[in-house]
Amino acid sequence: MNLQGKVFQGKSWGYLGAIVFLLALWQYAAWSLQTPLLPTPQAAIAATIRLFDADLGKHFWVSTYRVVLSTLTAFLIGLPLGIIMGYEGRIDRFLAPLVYITYPIPKIVFLPLILLFLGLGDGSKIFLITFIVFFQILVTTRDAVRKVQSETISSLRSLGGNRFQVYRYVLLPASLPDVFTSLRLSMGTAIAVLFFAESFATTEGLGYFIMDSWSRAAPDEMFAGIIMMALLGVGLFIVVDFFDNIFCRWQHLNGYKEGK
Template sequence: MKGIQHTLLSYAAAAVFLLALWWAIALLLALPIVPTPDKVLVRLAHIFSRDIFAHAAWSLWRIAAGLGLAVCVGYPLGVLMGYFRRADRYLSPVVYLTYPIPKIALLPILMLLAGVGELSKILMIFLIIVFQVIVAVRDAIRTLPEERYAPLYSLGASFAQVFRFVILPASLPKFITAVRVAMATAVSVLFFTETFGTQYGMGYYIMDAWLRVNYLEMYAGILVLSAMGLLLFGLIDVFERAACRWQRK
């Protein structure tokens, strides 16, 4: 409980510091394109439930769908490559050849194949996360010495039991770290993809406010997007605390 309170206090202190810095910059510049945070927060309170909430919900749905698909595909592939050397020998060249490709460069291809609707946006999130999941899980499992498995198999353990008690605990920390690192990139790319072929999403909302020269709503959208990122990272931390209890000091 004390750890949670300390974390919340640290986040609150960081938020106060950033708001104070924003306020100082706005007062120093005295330009309409940089409003003070109090005006933005008041505007956000007026339009959140009426307008921004729907855009935030659509963005969160796309991230959740892309993340879920990446986990369902990437984690089993990572286990397969990490545990079975032959599978790693055949699959690693494919991963290494496709992983370095900038995923945003594939957006036109995805839009041509999957359309400009939801599928192309979800697939873009999927492509950003899945490779990091595969590599992280594979590397975590490959660090385990083979002697770790031999006693279990000699006692009659099945692969399912070895996976549950050895492979899963060994791979979870790096898997969670990979998702955490990829999440920031996924949110950034989602912002870009939401400017095409949709009328819902935080990317669309922020760009629409900018084109309408409505800076208060533009900054309100940026605040909500930042809060979404904080929410996602917080959920990942909660999952890590629950799933990796042995790492607590």
């Protein structure tokens, strides 16, 4: 088995072990508490299978569409702008104060205004998640570019490299590992904001499904929604890992060798 296969196999066993541990912990908690508010894993999984072909599947795909489009939009805007700010001093001096003032503000407080201007549909939820994830990617990318040593850029310049080639062959590869790390952290934030945005003033999405099940005192259905939201987050995390392994393959193989 080659090195990349060993890395994949190790991660697969790690995920399997984590799932078994969490299910065992959940089962123990259900047995110990003996309350209808906490169904067993079997009951929640059965409800998930039963409801997926009904309305649960529809809510899952609506939430998936919202969070994927939001994250992709934030990535496509935040990555190039962060690279430019990190390399172009004049642009950074103009935009950095604006970023420093707006970044610490909790973006969720703008939800009433966003709902007012964009309505209760997909647009408001996609904009809110994009707004939050964008700043995380922007700041991470900018700081990653600023860590690139000037000697590296000077070496490419001395070989006749132009400005575009500096961006393409130096700044972009140097920033991608930190950007993917930021995306992993952003996934948790994006899912949390998605749940909050879908929990009121809407009739679609996993957040709505969970809160509706809670209001109807249907804990097995509520946990079915929680399971699907967890699967959505884990799935997005795996997708980010997949692209990280493709575009930053050198980093992971070197890290695996050093670990050996």
